[in-house]
Amino acid sequence: MRLNDPGLLETRAYLAGAWVQTSARLTVHDPARGTLLAEVADCSRTDAATAIAAAKAAQPGWAALTGKERAAILRRWHDLVVANADDLAAILTAEMGKPLAEARGEILYGASYIEWFAEEAKRVYGETIPGHQRDKRLLVIRQPVGVVAAITPWNFPNAMIARKLAPALAAGCAIVAKPAAETPLSALALAVLAERAGLPAGVLSILPSTDAVGLGIEFCENPKVAKISFTGSTNVGRILMRQGAAQIKKLSLELGGNAPFIVFDDADLEAAVQGCIASKFRNAGQTCVCTNRIYAQSGIHDAFIARLAEAVAALRVGPGDEAGSEIGPLITPAALAKVEAHIADACAKGARLMTGGTRIEGTFFRPTVLAGMTPDMTVAREETFGPLAPVFRFQTEAEVIDAANDTEFGLASYVYTRDMGRVWRVMEGLEYGMVGINTGLISTEVAPFGGVKQSGIGREGSRHGIEDYLELKYACLSV
Numbered sequence: 470m471r472l473n474d475p476g477l478l479e480t481r482a483y484l485a486g487a488w489v490q491t492s493a494r495l496t497v498h499d500p501a502r503g504t505l506l507a508e509v510a511d512c513s514r515t516d517a518a519t520a521i522a523a524a525k526a527a528q529p530g531w532a533a534l535t536g537k538e539r540a541a542i543l544r545r546w547h548d549l550v551v552a553n554a555d556d557l558a559a560i561l562t563a564e565m566g567k568p569l570a571e572a573r574g575e576i577l578y579g580a581s582y583i584e585w586f587a588e589e590a591k592r593v594y595g596e597t598i599p600g601h602q603r604d605k606r607l608l609v610i611r612q613p614v615g616v617v618a619a620i621t622p623w624n625f626p627n628a629m630i631a632r633k634l635a636p637a638l639a640a641g642c643a644i645v646a647k648p649a650a651e652t653p654l655s656a657l658a659l660a661v662l663a664e665r666a667g668l669p670a671g672v673l674s675i676l677p678s679t680d681a682v683g684l685g686i687e688f689c690e691n692p693k694v695a696k697i698s699f700t701g702s703t704n705v706g707r708i709l710m711r712q713g714a715a716q717i718k719k720l721s722l723e724l725g726g727n728a729p730f731i732v733f734d735d736a737d738l739e740a741a742v743q744g745c746i747a748s749k750f751r752n753a754g755q756t757c758v759c760t761n762r763i764y765a766q767s768g769i770h771d772a773f774i775a776r777l778a779e780a781v782a783a784l785r786v787g788p789g790d791e792a793g794s795e796i797g798p799l800i801t802p803a804a805l806a807k808v809e810a811h812i813a814d815a816c817a818k819g820a821r822l823m824t825g826g827t828r829i830e831g832t833f834f835r836p837t838v839l840a841g842m843t844p845d846m847t848v849a850r851e852e853t854f855g856p857l858a859p860v861f862r863f864q865t866e867a868e869v870i871d872a873a874n875d876t877e878f879g880l881a882s883y884v885y886t887r888d889m890g891r892v893w894r895v896m897e898g899l900e901y902g903m904v905g906i907n908t909g910l911i912s913t914e915v916a917p918f919g920g921v922k923q924s925g926i927g928r929e930g931s932r933h934g935i936e937d938y939l940e941l942k943y944a945c946l947s948v
């Protein structure tokens with residue numbers, strides 16, 4: 470990997486304000502070629518306790534700065550991320566596999582959360598409430614929750630951690646974060662730039678580790694941690710909720726999805742196909758907001774599926790650092806096996822393969838479209854997290870809303886129609902935190918990202934995103 474600034478390829482942990490190498494190392498591989506990229510510090514549960522103690526000590530000083538002072542540091546950090554976007558994208562593609570253009574997009578997307586929350590740091594307003602008695606004056610202030618512990622996944626190694634660090638730091642919290650074991654390099658590079666931007670020692674720690682269970686327990690059981698913010702699988706979200714119950718730990722959870730993509734007869738066919746590809750095949754399908762089930766109404770079904778299969782067959786699969794690649798490798802052999810299992814299950818139950826369906830080499834898989842889907846197939850209930858587009862046929866609006874909602878998940882959903890009445894009815898009827906209407910791309914720092922049902926708790930981004938890191942304090946004053 471050739472970088473303009475080799476100092477961004479950091480392999481030590483950022484622990485309590487110092488760069489620390491550990492005797493144990495975790496290995497990071499290029500998922501496109503399987504080659505070793507780096508040996509990185511492998512932090513223990515004891516290291517986590519040290520980072521938490523440092524965060525607890527540093528947090529009051531950080532919170533005592535004015536919002537404007539914290540904003541200035543965050544703003545410098547944002548500018549450094551943008552200035553180093555090419556290097557950060559190269560690191561991201563190397564460890565995660567997504568095409569370079571997507572990686573660069575993710576770096577700027579992550580930076581946009583830093584910029585947004587730098588601005589929000591200045592707007593943590595309180596309120597006054599008319600007193601309930603003549604001599605009473607009521608005030609409400611908003612204060613940082615304290616020390617936050619964050620755990621993030623491999624699929625967005627920069628943006629998922631950026632959108633936790635930025636609001637926490639803007640609010641005046643200190644934060645200790647564990648990135649995914651597969652992709653720690655992007656998180657460490659972000660910490661290099663945060664330090665250069667002037668973030669005080671101890672306010673941020675980044676702890677790569679193979680002991681996810683141990684660090685998770687430390688985060689939940691250490692009384693100095695006020696809150697946990699997690700992005701990843703619903704199963705691990707449940708574990709953290711259970712572990713945090715003893716101390717009533719505050720939680721933000723951004724978990725799995727099972728996104729429906731609904732195409733009505735009156736939709737613009739080409740726009741629906743392009744939106745579907747954008748939503749389904751972004752990051753090779755490894756995104757919690759990726760379409761998982763496609764519902765096409767009877768009148769448009771055959772034309773839609775024919776055009777979708779044609780467009781999907783044209784997608785170019787290859788290493789993320791090769792020009793023209795649109796679909797990179799899957800993150801692990803296990804991820805590829807899950808895609809194959811979903812296809813095998815569907816085909817055994819009567820699905821028809823329209824394109825794809827086979828592996829290429831390593832963890833590269835041909836983007837796939839299946840027709841003739843039925844609700845008893847595994848993919849109707851489970852997130853594939855890979856490049857598989859299964860198409861279900863439906864007849865009526867009521868039927869498709871029921872089918873779309875027939876899942877324990879409720880993160881993203883998508884609808885294509887030109888009927889404004891239907892837009893409102895379907896949007897209101899979908900039990901999801903986010904609805905894309907005539908678009909397959911909904912993510913932006915200015916909007917509240919998050920799910921209902923078992924897809925999570927809390928929102929990231931928008932003016933609401935900082936609330937997860939603040940507590941209300943009410944004061945009753947007798948005059």
Ligand SMILES: NC(=O)C1=CN([C@@H]2O[C@H](COP(=O)(O)OP(=O)(O)OC[C@H]3O[C@@H](n4cnc5c(N)ncnc54)[C@H](OP(=O)(O)O)[C@@H]3O)[C@@H](O)[C@H]2O)C=CC1
Nearest residue numbers: 621622648649650681682685701702705723724725757854
């Ligand atoms: N909502 C989303 O954005 C994501 C959803 N997923 C869904 O989850 C499935 C599995 O993906 P996977 O990467 O295994 O997701 P996980 O939920 O296992 O991993 C996400 C993060 O949690 C950590 N972790 C794992 N187990 C524990 C634990 N017991 N306590 C604390 N932290 C833990 C991981 O560490 P480590 O890396 O060391 O295992 C990683 O940092 C995917 O196929 C997809 O369906 C996955 C990623 C993101």
Ligand SMILES: O=C(O)CCCC(=O)O
Nearest residue numbers: 624625700756757758912
């Ligand atoms: O949780 C994820 O899978 C990442 C969501 C990326 C996005 O913000 O669109």
